[in-house]
Structures are given as structure tokens and as C-alpha cells.
Amino acid sequence: MIPLSIPEMTGKELFYIKECLDSGWVSSAGPHVKLFEDRFKDYIGAKYAVATVNCTSALHLALMCIGVREDDEVIVPSLTFAATVNAIRYLGAEPVFVDVCRDSYCMEPHKLEELIGEKTKAIMPVHLYGQTVEMECVMEIANKYGLKVVEDAAQSLGSKYKGMSTGTIGHAGCFSFNGNKLITTGSGGMLVTDDEEIASRALYLSTQAKDLNHKGAFYHNDVGYNYRMSNINAAVGLGQLEDIERRIQIKKSISDLYYKHLTGVDNIVLPVKKTYCDTVFWLYPILVKYGAKYDRTSLEEKFCQSGIETRTFFTPLHLMPPYVSHRHGDLENTEYISMLGLNLPSSIGIGDDEIIKVCRILRHE
Numbered sequence: 001m002i003p004l005s006i007p008e009m010t011g012k013e014l015f016y017i018k019e020c021l022d023s024g025w026v027s028s029a030g031p032h033v034k035l036f037e038d039r040f041k042d043y044i045g046a047k048y049a050v051a052t053v054n055c056t057s058a059l060h061l062a063l064m065c066i067g068v069r070e071d072d073e074v075i076v077p078s079l080t081f082a083a084t085v086n087a088i089r090y091l092g093a094e095p096v097f098v099d100v101c102r103d104s105y106c107m108e109p110h111k112l113e114e115l116i117g118e119k120t121k122a123i124m125p126v127h128l129y130g131q132t133v134e135m136e137c138v139m140e141i142a143n144k145y146g147l148k149v150v151e152d153a154a155q156s157l158g159s160k161y162k163g164m165s166t167g168t169i170g171h172a173g174c175f176s177f178n179g180n181k182l183i184t185t186g187s188g189g190m191l192v193t194d195d196e197e198i199a200s201r202a203l204y205l206s207t208q209a210k211d212l213n214h215k216g217a218f219y220h221n222d223v224g225y226n227y228r229m230s231n232i233n234a235a236v237g238l239g240q241l242e243d244i245e246r247r248i249q250i251k252k253s254i255s256d257l258y259y260k261h262l263t264g265v266d267n268i269v270l271p272v273k274k275t276y277c278d279t280v281f282w283l284y285p286i287l288v289k290y291g292a293k294y295d296r297t298s299l300e301e302k303f304c305q306s307g308i309e310t311r312t313f314f315t316p317l318h319l320m321p322p323y324v325s326h327r328h329g330d331l332e333n334t335e336y337i338s339m340l341g342l343n344l345p346s347s348i349g350i351g352d353d354e355i356i357k358v359c360r361i362l363r364h365e
């Protein structure tokens, strides 16, 4: 079996977990959480980081802290995981779906302006599969209209756009440490920002909005959330983060090998390399051309029979019951790419021989 993306624990994860168990600090008030936040923010190049139970909660907090309220509109791609859009809906705000680019599979900034209206409050770019959104254009438009930007960088840890880490370009950015990501904490997320107010409010709301300055114990000025990462999860994260550079190099050699063995192969389209992006593919994404002899479904079956796990791209959210009624622009590229996209195995532990086996199937050898 060649899995799509599985975790690898090879660093000091157990050492840090033992520190938690020995000290009794297992929940979110423990010291490893702050240590993980400090190391993560330094690594990524942000002023502040707030560790959360998962990325979905980080996105929810980020939108709350930039001021998204009921009935506001947030522009977001339809080609993403449901969590991105659910975070908008938790606030009673409305997602407005924008199309993606044919080459990056990410938000098409040139289709943003036509969707901006009176109720628009924010833009949520998603760096899909590790590829980067054209953030310079997005920020230009956001600044022109006074909008806030929350980057969903759940899948793009390590990727850089024009020298800047994804997640650090907008007003806030959110990462996922789910088991299948570049680094994992089991379950976990991180909100990063350079804005002190966003960071302190996110921390406050993530800890049940407990007023630490109030003389009486357990005094709450707002409805808060139990969104703070636990010390044990942070301990795993510390071990994983120490290993991040090696992991990035492995991810890059995985995509290099796919490019090497798949360039020129009929009926598939490889992701476009952009000189100004330093891309760390979380999963290696290809498109299987429409009308090809082996279409995506028959390739999936072939992979499955050979014990190789692949994953089709996301089904566009605007086609599913909870999101079908929301406003959107033309989503031609979204529907096209979603129909043809297939992610190839990309675990840190994958062997070169396994990548070559995957490529041989695509080359029909």
C-alpha cells in the first residue's frame, strides 16, 4: 500500500510528551503551548501566534477578530475544503464564491473586484495543495476597498510567495497540524498575525473569554470558546517543528521526482512552476485531461488495484446543499479543475521507487 499522506514521528516528540506527563501539565495551560507558539512565529516570520485545537477554529477566530459579523460577505474560493467556508457560516456571514486560476488552482484575483459589494468585509485566499495565491494582487484589491484578508494556509506550510511565507501576508493566516499535514500535532492549528489586537483577542476568545484582569475568578465579558491547543498536542508540535527543514527538502524532492518522470506524459497536466514562488507541495496535484483514453475515474481504479492511494480534488462547495444558495461569480475554472484534478501520494516517508511506480501507471507502462 502506498498511502496518500501519512504522519512521521522521528524527532523528539516522545521526549516533549514525557515532559508534559512527568510535570502533570497536559492541558492548555501548560508551558509547551507558549514555547510552540514562540518557535512557530519565529520560524514563519510573524509577530504573534496563537495555538488552537485545529485550523478550523483558528479560521473562526481570525474572522471574528478582524470583525466579520452576521450578514457580512466574505469572498472565498469554492474549490477548497469545507472548513474554510464553514468558519464564515459559524458567524452568520455569507460566503461569496470566486473562481480559481487554471494554473495554480487558487483564487483568481482578477475576478475579485466584480464580486465586491457594500456588504463585503473580507477576502479568504486558500493556498491549495501548497501552491500560492497571487497575494500581491489580492492585497492591492483589499487595500483599495478597505477589506481584511485571512489566509487559509492549512495546506501550505513551508511555501513562500515572493520570499514571504504563506499565512504571513494578509492580516491573519491559519495553519493546520492535522495528521496528514507537513507537521502534525495530532490535531491542531495556529493563527499567525502581525497585529497585536488580533492576537490578544484571539487568545482571549480561545480560552473561554476569561477576563484575567478581573478581580473575581471566572469572570467573562464575552461568549468565548474552548479552542486552545493542549500541552500534549503542543509537545508533539515542538518535536515536529524541529524537523521541518528536512521535511520541506523531502517534499521538494518528491515533487522534483514527479516532474522528472511525468513531464511530457500524454493526457495529464502538471502544476505550473512559477519562478517567484517557492512551492512546497503538500500533495502533488495533476489534472487528467478531459476525454483522455484513461480518464480520471479509470486511473483512480488502476491506482486502487495497485494499492496506491490517490485523492480527487475537492468537489466545489457551491454545488453542495449547505452552500448552494450563496452568491458567486463565474466558476468555470473551478468546475473544470475539480472534475479533472487528482492528488498523488506525497508522504514524507515515500520511497523513490514508490514514486516511480506511481509514474509508471500514469505512463501506462
Ligand SMILES: Cc1ncc(COP(=O)(O)O)c(C=O)c1O
Residues within 6 Å of the ligand: 054, 055, 056, 057, 080, 081, 083, 084, 126, 152, 154, 155, 175, 176, 177, 178, 188, 189
Ligand atoms: C484548506 C483547508 N482549510 C482548513 C482545514 C481545516 O483544518 P483542520 O482539520 O486542522 O481543522 C483544512 C484541513 O485539511 C484544509 O485543507
